[in-house]
Amino acid sequence: MTQLTDLRKSYERAELSEDASLADPFEQFSKWLAEAIAAQVPEPNAMTLATVDSSMRPSTRVVLIKGFDAQGITWFTNYESRKGRELATNPWAALQFHWVELERVVRIEGRVDKVAEAESDAYFASRPLDSRIGAWASPQSQVIPSRALLVANAARYGTRFLLHPPRPPHWGGYRLQPDCWEFWQGRKSRLHDRLRYQLDADRRWTRERLAP
Template sequence: MCSKVIGRKGVGMAAERSGIFEGNDPIAIAQRWLSEAEKTEPEDPNAIALATVDADGLPNVRMVLLKEIEADAFVFYTNFEGKKGQELAAHPRAAFVMHWKSLRRQVRVRGPVERVEDAQADAYYASRSLQSRLGAWASDQSRPLESRASLMAKVAKVTATKGTSPARPPFWGGFRIRPVEIELWADGPFRLHDRFRFVRGTDSQGGWTAARLNP
């Protein structure tokens, strides 16, 4: 669990972090901001731009949907055999940014990545629409596709063979990012933005140290 205790630097500026920045746990603040964005953002307030790296160290960035904020981690789901799944298996570290135009705020996260437990992935998969569950079986994510017609033919074949209650594909599941660094950003007048960077401590308590950054 993420400690509520933060380092001495963070305590020194606790009073400055009031209003939307109030609190010593940046994950809890991110959850609060997402809850606000769900009321104001017109589409997919949980969309994140997720960055991974390939075998040559070249970054890849794409939009995915964040499905859960845990006490000490952020969770999303994907095809393990797709580009991002392969890159995360080879280099289990990632970063993402979540930006809301309606709130004029963003959250940046970096940290190591691990797979979500099977039971948790099964539960989320079962909560998806039937069409999405069948689509997970039909798509060879990131690999060349002859045509959309061939994809839809594969969906029809999967529908006929898997029925109305398909099990989770073994090649599909969740990833959990355990952040070691989180930056909270809010737009300010004349580009004088508010930025706070939280770094997770390495001691047994695993608390957070906070620092204000220049815009």
């Protein structure tokens, strides 16, 4: 059996220099995300969301990005889930994308707010029928006696709403407005490239290199 201490990889695919990177982190992110999609890495839209509860205990989970622009990074979920409850208490969070095949990581920090109801309605209407029923059927993050409850709930709401389930009042979108980005590119000998973008007092992005 291979020992964990023996697992090593040399990162040699690419580099990230100040001259080659874009001045706007949203544009740099758009470029890297497009490259991840083009490279057909598994689930390039998957990101880890980190939140903190009222006792300062952190938790993470994987969610899917559903949009981004100068306003921020958007995803959709159950407002009554653990992450929803934690964001209601502490609206600051962090996101991370890890594209293993490209030897790249993107970290994003900022404040999270709910998106407008119309935006949540529009996205919910675009989801497959099973996913829309599932949003009603699952009391996300709550303890349940068995999977049978989910199946029964799905059948009940499917019968109730047929082909037109409305968006549940407890379900919708969040948007993280970044004030800090970090782009990490793996390099040989563990001398990785790390570029951080932070908003200054004038709401302009300052780019700086971090030691790996």
